[in-house]
Amino acid sequence: MTSGLEEYTSVSASADGRRLAATVANPVRNLWTAPITDHVVDESGTARFDLPTVRASAPRFGPDYILYLSSKRGAQGLWKLKDGSETELWKGSDGLVPFAPAVSADGSQIAFVALVGGSHHLHLMSSDGTNTRRIAEPLDVADVPSFSPDGKWIAVVAREKEGRERPLLKVPVDGGLPVRLVEGNNSDPVWSPDGRLILYSEGFGGGVLLRGVTPDKQAVPMPEIAVPYAGNRYRFMPDGKSVVMFLGRLGQAAQPAPVYHLPDLATGRIRKLTGLQPGFIEKSFDVSPDGKTILFDRYRENADVVLIDLPR
Numbered sequence: 403m404t405s406g407l408e409e410y411t412s413v414s415a416s417a418d419g420r421r422l423a424a425t426v427a428n429p430v431r432n433l434w435t436a437p438i439t440d441h442v443v444d445e446s447g448t449a450r451f452d453l454p455t456v457r458a459s460a461p462r463f464g465p466d467y468i469l470y471l472s473s474k475r476g477a478q479g480l481w482k483l484k485d486g487s488e489t490e491l492w493k494g495s496d497g498l499v500p501f502a503p504a505v506s507a508d509g510s511q512i513a514f515v516a517l518v519g520g521s522h523h524l525h526l527m528s529s530d531g532t533n534t535r536r537i538a539e540p541l542d543v544a545d546v547p548s549f550s551p552d553g554k555w556i557a558v559v560a561r562e563k564e565g566r567e568r569p570l571l572k573v574p575v576d577g578g579l580p581v582r583l584v585e586g587n588n589s590d591p592v593w594s595p596d597g598r599l600i601l602y603s604e605g606f607g608g609g610v611l612l613r614g615v616t617p618d619k620q621a622v623p624m625p626e627i628a629v630p631y632a633g634n635r636y637r638f639m640p641d642g643k644s645v646v647m648f649l650g651r652l653g654q655a656a657q658p659a660p661v662y663h664l665p666d667l668a669t670g671r672i673r674k675l676t677g678l679q680p681g682f683i684e685k686s687f688d689v690s691p692d693g694k695t696i697l698f699d700r701y702r703e704n705a706d707v708v709l710i711d712l713p714r
Contacts, residue, residue: 406569407640409426409427410424410426411425411427411705412424412425412585413425413645415687417636419670419712420709420711420712421709421710421712422709422710422712423707423708423709424707424708424710425678425705425706425708426705426706426708426709427650427704427705428504428704428705428706429457429582429701429702429703429704430700430702430704431456431457431459431599431699431700431701431702432450432451432457432459432700433450433451433459433461433470433669433696433697433698433699433700434448434449434487434697434698434699434700435448435449435451435452435696435697436448436662436675436676436678436695436696436698436699437694437695438646438664438675438689438693438694438696439559439675442674442675442676442677443675443676443677444676444677444678445677445678445679447651447676448578448678449500450540451654451692451697452488453470453472453483453668454488454612455472455473455474455481455488456472456474457472457473457478458471458472458635458699459471459472459478459685459686459701460502460685460686460699461502461503461686461688461697461698461699462502462503462504462505462522462688463505463689463690463691463697464505464509464689465508465509465527465691466483466484466509466539466664466685467482467483467509467518467529468482468483468484469481469482469483469500469503469505469512470483470489470657470699471502471647472492472549474627476494476495477494477495477497477498477499478494478499479491479492479493479494479495479496479498479499480492480499480503480512480514480547481546482529482531483497486681488572489531490515491531492516492525492527492528492531495678496516496518497516497517497523498516499514499515499516499517500515500517500522501514501515501546502546502548502634502686502688502710503546503547504546504547505549506553506635506637507552507553507595508549508553509529510528510529510532510551510553510583511526511527511528511529511549511575512526512527512528512529512536513525513547513549513556514527514547515543515546515547521542522541522543522544522561523536523539524536524537524538524541524543524547524556524558524560524573525537526556529714531675532701533696537556537575537577538558538573538580539572541558541560541580542560542561542563543558543559543560543561544558544560544561544568544589545558545559545568545589545590545591546561546590546634547591548591548592548593548595548692549593550572550593550596550617551593551594551596551597551617552597554575555572555573555574555593555617556572556573556575557571557572557573557583557589557593557602558570558571558572558573558591559571559581559590559591559598559602560580561590562624564607566587566588566599567586568586568588568589569582569584569585569586569588569660570582570583570584570588570591570600570602570615571583572600572617581601582598583615583617583619584602584604584613584615584619586605587604587605588602588603588604589603589610590602590603590633590634590635590636592638592645593668594638594642595626595638595640595641595642596618596642596652597617598616598618599614599615599616599622599642600614600615600616600670601613601614601624601636601638601645602614602615603629603635609627610628610629610630611626611627611628612624612625612627612628612629612636612665614667615673623625624667624671625667625669626670627647627665627670629647629648629649630648630649633648633684633685633686634685634686634687635647635648635649635664636648636686637688638689639689640662640689640691640692640693641693643666643667643668644664644665644666644667644676645665645667646662646663646664646686646687646689646696647662647663647664647665648661648662648663648684649661649662649663659685661675661677661678662672662674662675662676662687663675675696676696677679681702682700682701682702683700683701683702683703684698684700684701685699685701686698686699687699700714
Protein backbone atom coordinates (compact mmCIF):
# COMPACT_ATOMS: atom_id res chain seq x y z
CA MET A 403 0.00 0.00 0.00
CA THR A 404 2.76 2.46 0.90
CA SER A 405 6.52 2.81 0.63
CA GLY A 406 6.90 2.08 4.34
CA LEU A 407 8.61 5.40 5.10
CA GLU A 408 5.58 7.32 6.36
CA GLU A 409 4.66 7.43 10.04
CA TYR A 410 0.89 7.10 10.48
CA THR A 411 -0.69 8.34 13.71
CA SER A 412 -4.26 7.21 12.92
CA VAL A 413 -6.16 5.39 10.21
CA SER A 414 -9.82 4.55 9.45
CA ALA A 415 -11.61 2.88 6.56
CA SER A 416 -14.77 3.59 4.58
CA ALA A 417 -17.69 1.17 4.90
CA ASP A 418 -16.86 -0.58 1.62
CA GLY A 419 -13.19 -0.87 2.56
CA ARG A 420 -12.05 0.83 -0.64
CA ARG A 421 -10.80 4.09 0.89
CA LEU A 422 -8.64 4.91 3.90
CA ALA A 423 -8.42 8.19 5.77
CA ALA A 424 -5.14 8.60 7.65
CA THR A 425 -2.98 11.16 9.38
CA VAL A 426 0.69 11.21 8.45
CA ALA A 427 3.12 12.68 10.98
CA ASN A 428 5.03 15.66 9.60
CA PRO A 429 6.53 17.37 12.66
CA VAL A 430 8.44 20.63 12.54
CA ARG A 431 11.93 19.99 13.91
CA ASN A 432 14.82 22.42 13.72
CA LEU A 433 17.77 23.96 15.60
CA TRP A 434 18.05 27.29 17.40
CA THR A 435 20.75 29.18 19.30
CA ALA A 436 20.69 31.30 22.47
CA PRO A 437 23.67 33.17 23.94
CA ILE A 438 24.95 32.52 27.47
CA THR A 439 25.24 35.95 29.09
CA ASP A 440 25.14 37.57 32.52
CA HIS A 441 21.44 38.37 32.08
CA VAL A 442 18.30 36.39 31.24
CA VAL A 443 17.84 35.98 27.46
CA ASP A 444 14.28 36.11 26.13
CA GLU A 445 12.92 34.95 22.78
CA SER A 446 14.26 38.02 20.96
CA GLY A 447 17.80 36.87 21.76
CA THR A 448 17.42 33.50 20.02
CA ALA A 449 18.14 32.78 16.37
CA ARG A 450 17.25 29.99 13.97
CA PHE A 451 20.28 27.87 13.05
CA ASP A 452 19.79 27.33 9.34
CA LEU A 453 20.71 23.99 7.80
CA PRO A 454 20.25 22.61 4.29
CA THR A 455 18.21 19.70 5.70
CA VAL A 456 14.52 20.28 6.39
CA ARG A 457 14.53 18.64 9.83
CA ALA A 458 17.27 18.57 12.44
CA SER A 459 17.52 17.61 16.11
CA ALA A 460 19.88 16.41 18.87
CA PRO A 461 22.86 18.70 18.08
CA ARG A 462 26.41 18.12 19.28
CA PHE A 463 29.46 20.36 18.88
CA GLY A 464 32.75 19.03 17.58
CA PRO A 465 35.97 21.11 17.53
CA ASP A 466 35.21 22.53 14.07
CA TYR A 467 31.96 20.85 13.08
CA ILE A 468 28.43 20.15 14.31
CA LEU A 469 26.62 16.81 14.40
CA TYR A 470 22.85 16.40 14.37
CA LEU A 471 20.12 13.92 13.51
CA SER A 472 18.10 14.38 10.35
CA SER A 473 16.38 12.60 7.48
CA LYS A 474 15.42 13.56 3.97
CA ARG A 475 12.71 10.91 4.06
CA GLY A 476 12.16 8.02 6.43
CA ALA A 477 14.20 7.13 9.53
CA GLN A 478 16.65 9.70 10.88
CA GLY A 479 20.36 9.22 10.47
CA LEU A 480 23.52 11.03 11.57
CA TRP A 481 24.65 14.19 9.76
CA LYS A 482 27.66 16.49 9.98
CA LEU A 483 28.00 20.19 9.14
CA LYS A 484 31.49 21.53 8.49
CA ASP A 485 32.52 24.69 6.63
CA GLY A 486 28.95 25.19 5.44
CA SER A 487 28.69 21.73 3.84
CA GLU A 488 26.68 18.83 5.23
CA THR A 489 27.51 15.14 5.02
CA GLU A 490 25.37 12.13 5.88
CA LEU A 491 27.63 9.96 8.05
CA TRP A 492 25.07 7.22 8.79
CA LYS A 493 21.92 6.53 6.79
CA GLY A 494 18.69 6.03 8.71
CA SER A 495 17.85 3.18 6.33
CA ASP A 496 20.78 1.27 7.88
CA GLY A 497 19.30 1.74 11.34
CA LEU A 498 17.39 4.54 13.05
CA VAL A 499 19.56 6.79 15.25
CA PRO A 500 17.29 7.59 18.24
CA PHE A 501 19.65 9.57 20.51
CA ALA A 502 22.17 12.38 20.21
CA PRO A 503 25.71 11.23 19.31
CA ALA A 504 28.89 11.80 21.32
CA VAL A 505 32.11 13.44 20.12
CA SER A 506 35.54 12.67 21.55
CA ALA A 507 37.45 15.63 23.04
CA ASP A 508 39.85 15.79 20.10
CA GLY A 509 37.00 15.45 17.61
CA SER A 510 38.48 12.41 15.90
CA GLN A 511 35.84 9.87 16.98
CA ILE A 512 32.05 9.76 17.08
CA ALA A 513 29.96 7.36 19.15
CA PHE A 514 26.28 6.83 18.35
CA VAL A 515 23.45 4.37 18.89
CA ALA A 516 21.52 2.78 16.02
CA LEU A 517 18.49 0.51 16.08
CA VAL A 518 19.51 -2.58 14.11
CA GLY A 519 17.82 -5.97 14.29
CA GLY A 520 15.53 -4.95 17.14
CA SER A 521 18.35 -3.80 19.48
CA HIS A 522 20.03 -0.46 20.09
CA HIS A 523 23.71 -1.05 19.28
CA LEU A 524 26.61 1.23 20.21
CA HIS A 525 28.69 2.23 17.17
CA LEU A 526 32.04 3.97 16.82
CA MET A 527 33.28 5.79 13.71
CA SER A 528 35.97 8.23 12.64
CA SER A 529 34.81 11.83 12.35
CA ASP A 530 34.86 11.61 8.55
CA GLY A 531 32.33 8.77 8.64
CA THR A 532 34.80 5.94 7.96
CA ASN A 533 35.83 2.92 10.03
CA THR A 534 32.35 2.38 11.48
CA ARG A 535 32.09 -0.60 13.81
CA ARG A 536 29.97 -1.90 16.68
CA ILE A 537 31.39 -2.12 20.18
CA ALA A 538 29.99 -3.76 23.32
CA GLU A 539 27.86 -5.89 21.00
CA PRO A 540 25.59 -7.54 23.62
CA LEU A 541 24.42 -4.22 25.13
CA ASP A 542 21.00 -2.78 24.30
CA VAL A 543 21.86 0.88 24.84
CA ALA A 544 18.99 2.96 26.23
CA ASP A 545 20.16 6.58 25.95
CA VAL A 546 22.88 8.94 24.75
CA PRO A 547 26.56 7.92 24.97
CA SER A 548 29.30 10.17 26.42
CA PHE A 549 33.07 10.01 25.85
CA SER A 550 35.67 10.23 28.61
CA PRO A 551 38.03 13.20 27.98
CA ASP A 552 40.90 10.86 27.08
CA GLY A 553 38.73 9.11 24.49
CA LYS A 554 39.32 5.66 26.00
CA TRP A 555 35.87 5.05 27.49
CA ILE A 556 32.22 5.69 26.64
CA ALA A 557 29.58 6.04 29.36
CA VAL A 558 26.19 4.48 28.53
CA VAL A 559 23.09 3.12 30.19
CA ALA A 560 21.79 -0.21 28.93
CA ARG A 561 18.53 -2.13 29.18
CA GLU A 562 18.65 -5.41 31.05
CA LYS A 563 16.86 -8.35 29.43
CA GLU A 564 14.45 -8.64 32.33
CA GLY A 565 12.80 -5.91 34.39
CA ARG A 566 13.26 -2.16 34.16
CA GLU A 567 16.87 -1.99 35.30
CA ARG A 568 19.12 0.32 33.27
CA PRO A 569 22.59 0.24 34.85
CA LEU A 570 25.21 2.88 34.10
CA LEU A 571 28.34 1.41 32.52
CA LYS A 572 31.60 2.55 31.00
CA VAL A 573 32.57 0.80 27.78
CA PRO A 574 36.23 0.60 26.69
CA VAL A 575 36.74 1.93 23.17
CA ASP A 576 39.36 -0.77 22.46
CA GLY A 577 36.69 -3.47 22.67
CA GLY A 578 37.14 -4.83 26.19
CA LEU A 579 34.34 -5.76 28.60
CA PRO A 580 32.03 -3.02 29.95
CA VAL A 581 32.41 -2.00 33.60
CA ARG A 582 29.24 -1.55 35.68
CA LEU A 583 29.29 1.70 37.66
CA VAL A 584 25.76 2.15 39.05
CA GLU A 585 22.80 -0.21 39.30
CA GLY A 586 19.15 0.86 39.07
CA ASN A 587 17.06 2.86 36.62
CA ASN A 588 19.36 5.45 35.06
CA SER A 589 19.57 7.72 32.03
CA ASP A 590 21.46 10.56 30.30
CA PRO A 591 25.13 10.04 31.29
CA VAL A 592 27.46 13.03 30.76
CA TRP A 593 31.21 12.83 31.43
CA SER A 594 32.88 15.96 32.91
CA PRO A 595 35.68 17.70 30.95
CA ASP A 596 38.28 16.82 33.62
CA GLY A 597 37.25 13.14 33.61
CA ARG A 598 36.60 12.95 37.36
CA LEU A 599 32.80 12.87 37.31
CA ILE A 600 29.95 11.31 35.37
CA LEU A 601 26.57 12.98 35.80
CA TYR A 602 23.46 10.85 35.29
CA SER A 603 19.76 10.83 36.11
CA GLU A 604 18.35 8.28 38.54
CA GLY A 605 14.73 7.11 38.49
CA PHE A 606 11.74 7.24 36.15
CA GLY A 607 8.63 9.37 35.77
CA GLY A 608 8.25 12.31 38.13
CA GLY A 609 11.03 11.21 40.51
CA VAL A 610 14.17 11.74 38.46
CA LEU A 611 17.15 13.22 40.35
CA LEU A 612 20.58 14.38 39.25
CA ARG A 613 23.35 12.08 40.48
CA GLY A 614 27.12 11.82 40.16
CA VAL A 615 29.67 9.03 40.22
CA THR A 616 33.42 8.82 39.64
CA PRO A 617 34.83 6.50 36.96
CA ASP A 618 35.98 4.18 39.78
CA LYS A 619 32.40 3.77 41.13
CA GLN A 620 32.49 6.28 44.01
CA ALA A 621 29.25 8.21 44.54
CA VAL A 622 29.69 12.01 44.43
CA PRO A 623 27.44 14.23 46.61
CA MET A 624 25.25 16.46 44.42
CA PRO A 625 22.78 19.29 45.09
CA GLU A 626 19.20 18.01 45.29
CA ILE A 627 18.11 18.83 41.73
CA ALA A 628 15.11 17.19 40.07
CA VAL A 629 15.35 16.90 36.28
CA PRO A 630 12.63 16.11 33.73
CA TYR A 631 12.53 12.53 32.48
CA ALA A 632 13.33 11.95 28.79
CA GLY A 633 15.53 14.06 26.57
CA ASN A 634 19.01 15.37 27.35
CA ARG A 635 18.70 17.82 30.20
CA TYR A 636 22.23 18.96 31.13
CA ARG A 637 25.61 19.67 29.56
CA PHE A 638 28.87 20.73 31.19
CA MET A 639 30.34 24.18 30.71
CA PRO A 640 33.93 24.03 29.36
CA ASP A 641 35.41 24.72 32.82
CA GLY A 642 33.63 21.63 34.25
CA LYS A 643 32.54 23.52 37.39
CA SER A 644 28.94 24.14 36.35
CA VAL A 645 26.39 22.75 33.94
CA VAL A 646 23.75 24.25 31.71
CA MET A 647 20.51 22.53 32.64
CA PHE A 648 17.05 22.47 31.12
CA LEU A 649 14.54 22.60 33.97
CA GLY A 650 11.34 23.10 31.98
CA ARG A 651 8.88 20.26 31.46
CA LEU A 652 8.93 18.01 28.43
CA GLY A 653 5.50 17.57 26.89
CA GLN A 654 2.66 19.42 25.21
CA ALA A 655 2.87 22.90 23.78
CA ALA A 656 0.49 24.28 26.42
CA GLN A 657 3.02 23.67 29.18
CA PRO A 658 5.22 26.49 30.56
CA ALA A 659 7.97 28.07 28.52
CA PRO A 660 11.31 26.20 28.51
CA VAL A 661 13.98 27.66 30.79
CA TYR A 662 17.71 26.99 30.83
CA HIS A 663 19.59 27.40 34.10
CA LEU A 664 23.20 27.38 35.23
CA PRO A 665 23.55 25.45 38.52
CA ASP A 666 26.86 25.52 40.36
CA LEU A 667 27.57 21.90 41.34
CA ALA A 668 29.65 22.92 44.36
CA THR A 669 27.29 25.45 45.96
CA GLY A 670 23.93 24.45 44.50
CA ARG A 671 23.20 28.05 43.47
CA ILE A 672 21.16 28.27 40.27
CA ARG A 673 21.16 31.18 37.83
CA LYS A 674 18.45 31.52 35.20
CA LEU A 675 19.81 31.84 31.66
CA THR A 676 16.74 32.02 29.41
CA GLY A 677 13.02 32.63 29.35
CA LEU A 678 11.82 31.35 26.01
CA GLN A 679 8.51 31.36 24.20
CA PRO A 680 6.12 28.48 24.99
CA GLY A 681 4.62 26.39 22.22
CA PHE A 682 7.54 24.08 21.44
CA ILE A 683 8.92 20.80 22.76
CA GLU A 684 12.65 20.72 23.38
CA LYS A 685 14.52 17.44 23.74
CA SER A 686 18.25 17.99 23.38
CA PHE A 687 20.90 20.72 23.39
CA ASP A 688 24.63 21.32 23.59
CA VAL A 689 27.00 24.06 24.76
CA SER A 690 29.58 25.47 22.36
CA PRO A 691 33.27 24.76 23.10
CA ASP A 692 33.82 28.40 24.11
CA GLY A 693 30.88 28.27 26.55
CA LYS A 694 29.09 31.21 24.92
CA THR A 695 26.20 29.57 23.07
CA ILE A 696 23.42 27.03 23.62
CA LEU A 697 22.42 25.10 20.49
CA PHE A 698 19.05 23.41 21.01
CA ASP A 699 16.33 21.64 19.05
CA ARG A 700 12.65 22.56 18.86
CA TYR A 701 9.78 20.29 17.96
CA ARG A 702 6.22 21.20 17.05
CA GLU A 703 3.70 18.44 16.42
CA ASN A 704 2.14 18.48 12.96
CA ALA A 705 0.29 15.98 10.79
CA ASP A 706 -1.29 15.87 7.34
CA VAL A 707 -4.65 14.22 6.61
CA VAL A 708 -4.52 12.01 3.52
CA LEU A 709 -6.99 9.85 1.58
CA ILE A 710 -5.78 6.56 0.14
CA ASP A 711 -7.90 4.93 -2.58
CA LEU A 712 -7.17 1.21 -2.72
CA PRO A 713 -6.97 -0.45 -6.14
CA ARG A 714 -9.84 -2.75 -7.06
